[in-house]
Amino acid sequence: MFGLTALLTTVHAHQTGNSYLTVSESAGQLQLEFDFIARDLDNLLPATCKPADVSLLPDKLQTMQACITQALQQSLHLEIDEEDMALDFVNQSVVMHSDGLYVRQQFSGPALPKDARFLVIKYEFFTQKEQSGRAFVKIELRDEEISSVIDQNQPIQRFALGEEKRWSTIGLFTHEGARHIWNGTDHLLFLMTLLLPGLMLTVQPAQSIDSRKRFVDSLALRFALKVITAFTIAHSITLAFSVFGWVNLPEKLIESMIALSIMVSALFNLQNRFRFSHWKIAFLFGLIHGMGFANGLKDLGLSSFYFLETLFAFNLGVELGQLSAVTVVAVPVLLLFKTTEAKKKLLKYGSIATFVLASVWLVERLMA
Numbered sequence: 001m002f003g004l005t006a007l008l009t010t011v012h013a014h015q016t017g018n019s020y021l022t023v024s025e026s027a028g029q030l031q032l033e034f035d036f037i038a039r040d041l042d043n044l045l046p047a048t049c050k051p052a053d054v055s056l057l058p059d060k061l062q063t064m065q066a067c068i069t070q071a072l073q074q075s076l077h078l079e080i081d082e083e084d085m086a087l088d089f090v091n092q093s094v095v096m097h098s099d100g101l102y103v104r105q106q107f108s109g110p111a112l113p114k115d116a117r118f119l120v121i122k123y124e125f126f127t128q129k130e131q132s133g134r135a136f137v138k139i140e141l142r143d144e145e146i147s148s149v150i151d152q153n154q155p156i157q158r159f160a161l162g163e164e165k166r167w168s169t170i171g172l173f174t175h176e177g178a179r180h181i182w183n184g185t186d187h188l189l190f191l192m193t194l195l196l197p198g199l200m201l202t203v204q205p206a207q208s209i210d211s212r213k214r215f216v217d218s219l220a221l222r223f224a225l226k227v228i229t230a231f232t233i234a235h236s237i238t239l240a241f242s243v244f245g246w247v248n249l250p251e252k253l254i255e256s257m258i259a260l261s262i263m264v265s266a267l268f269n270l271q272n273r274f275r276f277s278h279w280k281i282a283f284l285f286g287l288i289h290g291m292g293f294a295n296g297l298k299d300l301g302l303s304s305f306y307f308l309e310t311l312f313a314f315n316l317g318v319e320l321g322q323l324s325a326v327t328v329v330a331v332p333v334l335l336l337f338k339t340t341e342a343k344k345k346l347l348k349y350g351s352i353a354t355f356v357l358a359s360v361w362l363v364e365r366l367m368a
Helices: 038-044 058-063 065-075 165-183 185-201 210-243 251-269 278-300 307-336 340-367
Strands: 019-026 029-037 076-080 083-085 088-097 100-108 118-123 135-141 144-150 156-160
Touching: 019 118, 029 038, 029 076, 029 088, 038 065, 038 100, 058 065, 058 088, 065 076, 065 088, 065 100, 118 135, 118 165, 144 156, 156 165, 156 278, 165 185, 165 278, 165 307, 185 210, 185 251, 185 278, 185 307, 185 340, 210 278, 210 307, 251 278, 251 340, 278 307
Parallel strands: 019 135
Antiparallel strands: 019 029, 029 100, 076 083, 076 118, 088 100, 118 156, 135 144
């Protein structure tokens, strides 16, 4: 059983009751049973559908069935292996829970594929102001029962189905973490911008004896390792803190600060007056980027059944994607820019281009 906790608009936020959702299978079809406290109807229904007097009498609630169904279908979504499951209304009734009268709606969905691997529940009733309500989830599929709680910090959750659930979950989230960093142009650009000065530590082979070359190349490698390690540690900290709900900043602020971090890194590359440790900058701004990674993980849907494995696998995927991206970029750069003059031009004009692009991102994100 499950329920509905909140409003569809931020203006009427208030403390709501718990809600309940049960996902099961009957006669070869998915079945949903959705309970939400009747007093929340005033916030659930859109203004165009809301009656002047929301009565809690069962007969009155029955006349509101179509509006209630429409609101639920717009804000509750189920996916099986990334495919959206259509929910068809079956029945409405009223039931009593310990804290009052609840409206119960039942829905049916398509048959659960035999090879289904993941069920995702997207619960979109929470708002920025609504943090008190909770939705209790019970999944009864394939002779197994899984329970979870959806709240403001985890409105999207993923549940593994079938055999090898743990390894399927780990494999999926590792892959998604790597894909997230490859698609996250801003995260990669920040890291590449901080790594650019390391090029100046490398030397052209013809200009140095072998021992000198090995020494300088080791300095460049140490530079890169320190920056990457600092960035990894920092974003791992805030990724975990955000997922556990210990840190919670608005997404708009996080994305804007990420763009700003790229601008600052580019500006540091364009000046010689102030000396600073690049790994410290990587750590400082890596804390912000970690919260951006957390938003990506939450959008994907946390696996409640293997929560820690999910968190570890996603972060592992981010690290693997990060290392592979750096390698793919670094090899051709080192091959193409061999002279000191070429490296200086790359550092200068690459940083200018990065600053301009990040400035555009910052304006777009502030205006979004």
